[in-house]
Amino acid sequence: MKIIDCQDYSISIGHSADAIQVFLKSKEYSKIAVLVDDNTRKHCLPLWMDQMDISSWTIIEITSGEEHKNLKTCEYIWKRLLMAGFDRHSLLINLGGGVIGDMGGFCASTYMRGIDFVQVPTTLLSQVDASVGGKLGIDLEFVKNIVGLFTNPKAVLVDRQFLQTLDMPQIRSGFAEVVKHGLIASEDLWNRSKVIAKQGIPISALDNELLHDSILVKKQVVEKDPKEKGLRKILNFGHTVGHAVETYSWSTDKPLLHGEAIYIGMVCENYLAYTKRKLHRKQLDDVNAVLKSIFYSPQATRNGSEIWKILLKDKKNKLDKAFVAFIDQIGSAVYDIEITREEVMESLFYYQKI
Ligand SMILES: NC(=O)c1ccc[n+]([C@@H]2O[C@H](COP(=O)([O-])OP(=O)(O)OC[C@H]3O[C@@H](n4cnc5c(N)ncnc54)[C@H](O)[C@@H]3O)[C@@H](O)[C@H]2O)c1
Numbered sequence: 326m327k328i329i330d331c332q333d334y335s336i337s338i339g340h341s342a343d344a345i346q347v348f349l350k351s352k353e354y355s356k357i358a359v360l361v362d363d364n365t366r367k368h369c370l371p372l373w374m375d376q377m378d379i380s381s382w383t384i385i386e387i388t389s390g391e392e393h394k395n396l397k398t399c400e401y402i403w404k405r406l407l408m409a410g411f412d413r414h415s416l417l418i419n420l421g422g423g424v425i426g427d428m429g430g431f432c433a434s435t436y437m438r439g440i441d442f443v444q445v446p447t448t449l450l451s452q453v454d455a456s457v458g459g460k461l462g463i464d465l466e467f468v469k470n471i472v473g474l475f476t477n478p479k480a481v482l483v484d485r486q487f488l489q490t491l492d493m494p495q496i497r498s499g500f501a502e503v504v505k506h507g508l509i510a511s512e513d514l515w516n517r518s519k520v521i522a523k524q525g526i527p528i529s530a531l532d533n534e535l536l537h538d539s540i541l542v543k544k545q546v547v548e549k550d551p552k553e554k555g556l557r558k559i560l561n562f563g564h565t566v567g568h569a570v571e572t573y574s575w576s577t578d579k580p581l582l583h584g585e586a587i588y589i590g591m592v593c594e595n596y597l598a599y600t601k602r603k604l605h606r607k608q609l610d611d612v613n614a615v616l617k618s619i620f621y622s623p624q625a626t627r628n629g630s631e632i633w634k635i636l637l638k639d640k641k642n643k644l645d646k647a648f649v650a651f652i653d654q655i656g657s658a659v660y661d662i663e664i665t666r667e668e669v670m671e672s673l674f675y676y677q678k679i
Contacts (some may be wrong), residue, residue: 327537329544334480336456336540338533341445341484342376345418348443348480356415357382358406360429362389365421368490369447373420382418383409387425394424394464396472402432416441416479422448423455427470430461434476444478447487449499449531450584453506453539456481458547458557475552483536488528497620498584500526501563503535504619505591506542508612509559512656514538522619558650558660561641563591565649566669569636570625581625588620592679593672597664598651600671608654617679626673633666 326339337344349357359382361370366386373379385405387398406417419429419442426444433442446452462473488496500521507515514535521530543560550557567590574581581589592613598604626632636647647669650660 327533329537329540331457331477331544332548334477336481336483336544338483338485338537338540340486341482342373344480344482344484345373345443345445346377348482352441352479354414354416354441356409356411357418358385358409358411358415359383359418359420360385360387360402360425360432361420362387362393362422362425364389364490365425365447369420369445369487372486383411387428389421389424391424391464391469394428396463396465398428399432399463402429403436406432406436411436411440413437413440416443418443418445420445420447421451422446423451426451426455427461427473428463430476430478431463431473434461434474439476441479444481446481446483448491449488449496450502451499452483452485452488452536453499454502454543456483457540457543459551483540485528485531485533485536488531491528493526494582494585496526496528496531498582500531500619501584501587501591503539504616505560505563505587506539508591508652508655509562509650509658510542510546510656511538514542515655519615522615526619555660558641558648559658560650561660562650562652562658563587563594565636565639565641565647565664566590566593566597566632566672568639569632572635573628573632574625577625579622579625581622585620585622586625588616589622589625589676592616593626593669593676594649594651596672596675597649597662597668598653600668601662603651603653603659612652612655613679623677626676629670629673632673633669636669 329336417433419425446456459475459477462470465471504518507518567587570589571586599609647664649664652658
């Protein structure tokens with residue numbers, strides 16, 4: 326078991342059934358509920374049921390999908406807790422991807438002004454990204470994560486066993502965050518990511534060491550800047566353009582997964598770094614060749630003016646100015662760089678030509 330100690334909780338990387346039993350010995354809870362969606366009930370909960378007795382727990386199942394990360398589902402979760410007599414001394418375990426983690430954490434932190442919760446992320450994306458940083462929230466009127474708060478869980482249990490039932494697009498999507506962590510803060514992690522990318526991202530290569538090192542990057546950044554006043558913005562590398570491309574894709578017949586859009590965002594933002602003389606041409610070509618080999622979809626960047634309009638509305642931007650974080654060498658990033666419409670349009674055009 327690998328452990329990453331955070332300020333007031335720890336992240337265990339290894340067998341989650343063992344880890345949860347150890348955790349439960351540390352505190353007496355009046356009641357325990359586990360929040361799952363249809364997929365994690367089918368694929369993840371049985372792995373626990375084989376290893377421990379959870380018959381006294383309340384199982385709360387919701388329908389999978391980002392479209393259910395909303396107030397209506399929260400109301401259902403709160404009502405289930407209330408009806409089952411959950412009090413302030415109870416625990417909610419969130420067993421699922423980022424949707425379950427964000428929404429379950431949000432429900433736990435607001436139910437009775439806050440009960441304990443444990444995050445058990447079951448997608449690669451949620452293991453290496455959503456598991457750290459305390460950001461919880463839900464969507465409103467199709468605006469992502471617009472209602473939420475920062476609260477840390479009591480523990481995070483990362484278990485690679487759960488990755489076995491994810492399909493390849495989900496693995497590739499989550500791997501974008503591993504790649505990003507390497508590029509912004511760890512040349513060693515980037516070098517390992519390149520090898521894994523070349524092998525086609527086999528699940529066997531996503532070992533505890535890799536998960537640990539990727540999570541550690543995010544943890545170290547978040548700990549220095551928990552409320553995203555400065556340094557934490559480097560984690561947005563690939564996300565300024567990527568998030569706009571992702572949102573735009575939802576209005577087309579080819580919606581992108583989050584990580585797929587982030588590969589596009591990283592390629593474009595590397596180009597922005599190059600045009601602003603922060604990256605050399607060779608660095609740009611080398612990094613982008615790897616990113617393109619993992620995921621490439623030129624049609625996703627065709628409607629530049631729509632993508633720019635969406636980018637300007639991003640809650641990370643101020644007034645009508647857009648800002649980006651990008652790498653200035655492998656393992657190092659800068660943030661708060663202003664970008665113009667022309668620069669973004671050029672980067673999207675560049676993406677179509679590489
Ligand atoms: N809080 C944060 O810091 C943070 C960071 C990144 C992303 N997020 C949020 O995370 C969400 C995206 O996360 P996600 O990609 O995990 O989405 P998700 O939770 O929707 O999971 C993706 C799909 O995989 C299924 N699934 C989950 N685990 C599985 C398993 N082990 N086997 C088979 N299927 C499984 C889910 O049911 C779902 O259909 C977004 O809502 C995003 O806003 C939050």
